[in-house]
Amino acid sequence: MLSQAGARKSSRTKRPLRLCFVGWGAIASRVGELLADRQPETVEIVAVAVRDADRERAGLPEGIRLISSPEEFAGLDLDMVIEAAGRPAVAIWGEAALRHAGSFVVSSTSAFTDEALLGLLLAVADETGSRILVPSGALGDLGALAAASVLPLDEVSHAIVKPPRAWSGTKAADLVDLDKLTQRTEFFSGSAREAAASFPQNANVAVITALSGIGLDRTRVVLVADPGISRNVHEISAFGAFGKLDLRFENEQLKTNPKSSEMTALSLVRLVENSVATLIR
Known part of the structure; x- marks a missing residue:
């Protein structure tokens, strides 16, 4: 027995x-x-x-x-x-x-x-x-923002900055001449809902920020093409009853798809591994 x-x-x-x-x-x-x-x-x-x-x-x-x-x-x-x-x-x-x-x-x-x-x-x-x-995707982990949202948040913003070629084949090509950019250029500003709906391949990650914080309609998103960078960059700021938060991620592009980051794949690996792990990290 x-x-x-x-x-x-x-x-x-x-x-x-x-x-x-x-x-x-x-x-x-x-x-x-x-x-x-x-x-x-x-x-x-x-x-x-x-x-x-x-x-x-x-x-x-x-x-x-x-x-x-x-x-x-x-x-x-x-x-x-x-x-x-x-x-x-x-x-x-x-x-x-x-x-x-x-x-x-x-x-x-x-x-x-x-x-x-x-x-x-x-x-x-x-x-x-x-x-x-919902995986953390290109943001690695937004546990700090999710924790901060336990108390009232006043504002959350997210700038998505990528090399021009990462925006090719999207609506960005109709808004700016991606091949002739010589400096960092903002081509979209709006809510996370609007950004993700208009740029579903590039701005999925804005939904992750929104779900972690104050929602799709209150989260402000800026989309930027920058010929001076080689990585996909995410700049997130929030403030509220918890204090103030600033996060910056510089992600290597996925070699087979520059619209995505290597971190997007890595976050899925972590999610799966935590599903079978004895120690969750």
Whole structure:
């Protein structure tokens, strides 16, 4: 017969965390690579959800199952689904992920500017007991801002400063001549909701700041192209009853996608590792 301590130890025996990615682009493949190196025994990538499963994808781990419809989550016995495929993927895969996994990690947080979609996902999570997790993304960790928001916050601002090429292919190209900039140039100022809705690939991170602080409509965001830098920079300021906070992040660009930062992938690795760790850091 097991002793009480032995019974507790047996009940806590962990199986590998069963993980599915939505999308297998620059971020997901980088996270998969790092997890394979760091957590080969505690994390198992069992599937990747895509809309075109017949297309060849580089770097897929051997034995990974490609699925092409949300219904295929059923039966995979998933612990976590990580979305890393862009804003439309949240609406396509989110509800099913919450019904068939313990947690749904949303990287494309610009989807939360759609209040109806956010309301639906929150309702499903409440119904099923699953959780919606927002990674810290390019900001590494905003625990200080989230803690500060326990008391009233008066103001939160976030400047997103990137090299001009990181803004190519976005609305920024219609507002400034990215190829001819010679100095730091601000081309957008507005709320986090407006920034993320208009620049979903580059300003997802503004939603993370907003959710950590005073919300999508009160958080002020400035978008800047600066030919004098090579990293993606985030400058966050807040003040309120807690005092005053200033944070600055200078992130290396993801080699395969300059619109994203290496830190975006690293934050997902940390989130997954904390889900299986005994010591949470």
